[in-house]
Amino acid sequence: MFKLLKWDLINFLQKYYLLYIGYAIFLALAAVFPANMGAASTAASILCGFFIAGFYFLTGFLAVTVTIGWTRRTSYPLAASLSASPRKILLSKLIMSGIILTSSFYLTLIYKLVYDRLQDVLSGSAFIPNAGNFGYVPAVFIYSIIFMFSYLAAQSNRLTRILPEISAIVISGLMYDAVYFITTGLFLGNRIPWISGTSVSLIGDNLSGQSMIYCILITSVILVGLFFAGCSLYEKHFERST
Amino acid sequence: MKYNPTAPIYLQIIEYLKKDIVTGKLAAGARLDSVRTLSDRFEVNLNTMQRACAELEKQGAIITQRGIGSFVTEDKKIITALQDEMSGGLVDSFISGMQDLGFPEDIIFDLIRKALKK
Amino acid sequence: MSVILSVKSGTKKFGRKLVLDSVDIELPTGRITGLLGPNGAGKTTILNTVMGLYRLDSGEIHICGEAIGYKSKRLISYLPDTNHLFSWMRVSDAIHYYSDMFPDFDAVRAKELCTLLEIDERSRTQSLSKGELERVLIMLAFSRKVRLYLLDEPLGGIDPLSRKKIIKTIFAQLDSESTILISTHLVKDVETLLDDVLFLNKGKVIFADSADHIREDRGQSIEDCYMEVFENV
Numbered sequence: 001m002f003k004l005l006k007w008d009l010i011n012f013l014q015k016y017y018l019l020y021i022g023y024a025i026f027l028a029l030a031a032v033f034p035a036n037m038g039a040a041s042t043a044a045s046i047l048c049g050f051f052i053a054g055f056y057f058l059t060g061f062l063a064v065t066v067t068i069g070w071t072r073r074t075s076y077p078l079a080a081s082l083s084a085s086p087r088k089i090l091l092s093k094l095i096m097s098g099i100i101l102t103s104s105f106y107l108t109l110i111y112k113l114v115y116d117r118l119q120d121v122l123s124g125s126a127f128i129p130n131a132g133n134f135g136y137v138p139a140v141f142i143y144s145i146i147f148m149f150s151y152l153a154a155q156s157n158r159l160t161r162i163l164p165e166i167s168a169i170v171i172s173g174l175m176y177d178a179v180y181f182i183t184t185g186l187f188l189g190n191r192i193p194w195i196s197g198t199s200v201s202l203i204g205d206n207l208s209g210q211s212m213i214y215c216i217l218i219t220s221v222i223l224v225g226l227f228f229a230g231c232s233l234y235e236k237h238f239e240r241s242t
Numbered sequence: 243m244k245y246n247p248t249a250p251i252y253l254q255i256i257e258y259l260k261k262d263i264v265t266g267k268l269a270a271g272a273r274l275d276s277v278r279t280l281s282d283r284f285e286v287n288l289n290t291m292q293r294a295c296a297e298l299e300k301q302g303a304i305i306t307q308r309g310i311g312s313f314v315t316e317d318k319k320i321i322t323a324l325q326d327e328m329s330g331g332l333v334d335s336f337i338s339g340m341q342d343l344g345f346p347e348d349i350i351f352d353l354i355r356k357a358l359k360k
Numbered sequence: 361m362s363v364i365l366s367v368k369s370g371t372k373k374f375g376r377k378l379v380l381d382s383v384d385i386e387l388p389t390g391r392i393t394g395l396l397g398p399n400g401a402g403k404t405t406i407l408n409t410v411m412g413l414y415r416l417d418s419g420e421i422h423i424c425g426e427a428i429g430y431k432s433k434r435l436i437s438y439l440p441d442t443n444h445l446f447s448w449m450r451v452s453d454a455i456h457y458y459s460d461m462f463p464d465f466d467a468v469r470a471k472e473l474c475t476l477l478e479i480d481e482r483s484r485t486q487s488l489s490k491g492e493l494e495r496v497l498i499m500l501a502f503s504r505k506v507r508l509y510l511l512d513e514p515l516g517g518i519d520p521l522s523r524k525k526i527i528k529t530i531f532a533q534l535d536s537e538s539t540i541l542i543s544t545h546l547v548k549d550v551e552t553l554l555d556d557v558l559f560l561n562k563g564k565v566i567f568a569d570s571a572d573h574i575r576e577d578r579g580q581s582i583e584d585c586y587m588e589v590f591e592n593v
Contacts (some may be wrong), residue, residue, distance in 0.1 A: 003460045014448040078444040080413050082461050083434035162375075235430060239415050242374060247551045247581030250572050281531065287392055288534045289555050293572070 004084060004092040012066065012096060020107070023055045027111050031118075056104055060140050063100040067093045067148035068168075071155075071240055086231040090148065094227070097144040101137050145223045146179065147172040149230040156237035164241055175226075183218050243285045255284055255294040257328075263303060263314055264325045274304060274312040362424075364389045364508050364539045365410065370419035372405060372563075379405050381563040382419070389507070390536040394550050395543040396586060397560035403543035404441060406560070407510050411438050424507060434464070439501040441512040443493055445485045451496055452481040455503075462504050470503035477525050491522040498526050502533050509533065509540045515549050527553055547583045557582055559589055566593060 030048035035041050070079055070093065082089070150172035154160040160167035245251050262268040274280070274295075281291035295312065298304045302320045306312045315321065340350050363386050370383040379402050387393055395403050408414045410421055412428060423432040445454050451474070458465045474481055477495040485496065498514060511530070515523050530553065534540060544550055557574070559567035567589045574585045 007457060007460065011446055011448075014446070074442060075444055075446050077411070077413060077438065077440045077442070078446075081411060081433060081436070081438045083430055083432075084461075085430055237415065240413065245552055248575060248579060248584065250575040251552055252572070278532075282528070285528070285531075286552060287531060287555060289391060290552075 001084075001088045001092065004082075004088055005095055008066075008070075008092050008096045009099070012100070016062065019055065019058060020103075023052065023104075023107065024111075026051045026055075031115055059100055059104045060136065063097045063140055064144045064147050066096050066100060067144050068151040071238075076240060086234045087228075090227065090231055090234060094145065094148070098141055101141055101144075105134050105137065142179075142219070142223060143172065143176055145226055146175045149226040149233075150175060152230045152233045152238055155239060155241060156233045161239065161241045179219060179222050182222065183215055245286075251286055252290045252294040252297065255286065255291065256297055258284070259294065259298060260303060260324050260328060263321060264328055268314050270314055270318070270321060271316040272314045274314065276311075362389050363387065364424055365541070366420075366422045367406070367410070368420045368422075370406070370409065370416050370421065372409065372414060372417050379563050380409070380416070383560075383563065383565055385558065385565065387508075387539050387541060389539050390534065391555040392530070392534060392540045392542065392553060393556040393558060394547075394554040394582075395541060395558050395560060396545070396547055396550075396582075398545055398590070400562075401545075401560040402563040403545075403560055404512055405563075407438070407440075407512050407541070407543060410510060411436065435507045437501045437504045437506045437509045439497050439509070439511045439514055441516070443485065443497070445497075447486050449485050450481070451479060451483055451485060454485060454496070454500060455481065458500050458503065464505045466503050466505060470499060473499040473503060473529060477522075477529065491518045494518055495522055495526065498529055502529055505538075507538055509538065511540065511542045513544050514542065515544060515546055523549060547586045551582050554582065557585075559586065561590065561593055 026048045030045065030052070033041065033044040033048075035045075067090070070076065079089070147168060151164065151168035153171060154164040154167035160171075245254050259268070263270075268274070275283070277291050277295055278288060280295070281288045284291060295304065295306075299306055299312075302317070303315055303324060304312050305315055337350065340353075345353070365385065365387040367383055367385040370380050370385075371378070372380040383402075383406060385406070395406065397403055405414060409416055410423075410428065412430070412433065421428045423435055426432055446457075449457070455467065455470050458470075459467055473479070477499055479492070479496055479499055483492070485493065488496065494514060498511075501509060501511070514526060514530075518526065530540060530542070542550060542553070554571050556570045557568070558565055567585075571582055574580055574582055578585060580588070
């Protein structure tokens with residue numbers, strides 16, 4: 001299993017290392033570019049901000065697609081010839097998804113540490129997102145699991161196999177809402193702002209501790225169920241569309 | 243190695259090996275290489291080589307002792323019989339070829355004598 | 361002689377197109393079988409279904425008696441007709457990957473084959489010529505000790521020297537416990553290689569026999585037989 005993860009990681013880094021280097025460069029640039037050069041500073045600030053925000057979007061997108069992107073590459077026959085169980089293969093992909101999502105968080109942490117150290121010397125503006133900005137991480141991860149299941153389901157049925165990407169997006173969108181309603185449906189009348197949008201802080205507001213635990217538990221059970229269902233689909237019905 | 247693809251390859255290998263036995267290149271009683279080594283040398287499939295060897299065994303040209311190896315027969319009679327078989331074939335095809343061209347017997351004899359003198 | 365691969369009434373459609381039409385195959389152990397037919401006959405499709413890349417609409421496939429699934433993949437070494445390696449890999453990376461992922465991979469044999477096939481382990485797989493790449497893929501496929509080798513067009517567009525080396529490697533792999541299935545449309549190249557042949561046309565097996573029978577009973581080369589069978593199709 002760890003060998004699978006090792007190679008998934010190596011693969012990902014080999015493909016996307018430039019992305020991370022770019023992120024580091026733009027963060028550094030933002031920190032170093034003097035903030036008192038008027039229009040130039042503003043321009044630099046906007047440019048860096050644009051790329052850094054783009055980085056977050058891109059990692060989010062990659063985190064979702066890494067779950068099934070490997071089935072769409074020319075290297076798919078190689079991956080498919082492994083005799084590892086589907087559970088191990090897909091679990092490895094999900095872990096990758098989590099790693100990619102949190103990678104931005106950890107890099108930001110490192111950045112913050114470095115920035116604080118060098119604060120006196122640096123004259124630029126700091127791009128330090130706070131924890132609240134990472135609220136999207138759990139939401140996107142949950143969506144990754146749902147998307148993985150949806151794509152596997154889409155490629156397991158002859159009709160949806162014709163347009164698997166669109167089918168997957170539609171199914172996952174519906175399922176994401178369905179999971180929300182199932183979870184909240186058990187707390188009729190209780191308005192639980194589920195993990196949606198970009199903020200996770202809301203979930204603490206209207207909930208008693210116990211309800212929140214139930215909410216998380218039920219969501220987890222559903223997601224684990226979807227994972228195993230996805231594994232079963234991959235093992236028995238999945239076929240890449242030609 | 244070049245093989246005629248329209249005839250069974252194992253038969254062609256048998257011919258090669260018989261020739262070696264008859265000419266003494268594979269001496270009587272000599273030990274044969276393993277089937278795998280032979281198949282590599284003859285550039286054929288292992289099964290083809292095995293079939294050739296099995297057939298040679300059946301004809302008595304080689305003898306296999308389990309665990310020890312395969313050996314060319316030491317039986318002079320068998321080797322002579324092989325010689326006759328191979329030469330017979332050549333002679334027959336030569337004569338029928340010449341007769342097809344219309345040569346009578348005595349001319350065939352003369353031509354052979356002249357050719358051998360060279 | 362046990363049966364290593366059995367396909368029973370394998371049928372598959374892509375959309376409306378019937379690509380496999382009730383295909384029956386029985387591969388005995390220890391033999392090299394050629395799956396011959398023109399492009400588009402369904403050869404790659406059959407190999408892909410055995411590998412689980414495609415699913416049959418109806419019919420069954422068994423490997424050594426067990427129905428195909430992820431477990432039966434450990435018995436198969438598959439050489440697709442495309443470059444299935446990760447694009448960033450060097451040959452040494454690929455060897456490393458195979459070592460990690462396939463317990464039956466023999467690194468010592470891999471080194472031997474690299475020498476034999478004149479492969480430079482440091483070269484990038486993306487920048488290899490077709491012949492060089494094919495040799496690498498063959499090296500990887502045959503460094504694994506498995507029961508069934510599936511080779512999809514291993515000789516297409518290869519220079520004669522590489523071809524000779526590849527064929528030599530294929531031969532060396534065969535023993536009583538392993539089976540090789542080669543799919544190709546280049547009949548002439550595999551003439552002396554095969555024990556058995558299967559002719560596939562438009563998803564149907566139209567002829568199956570052993571090479572020896574073809575030569576003994578019909579007095580034809582495999583190529584002649586192929587021409588005759590396909591001309592009368």
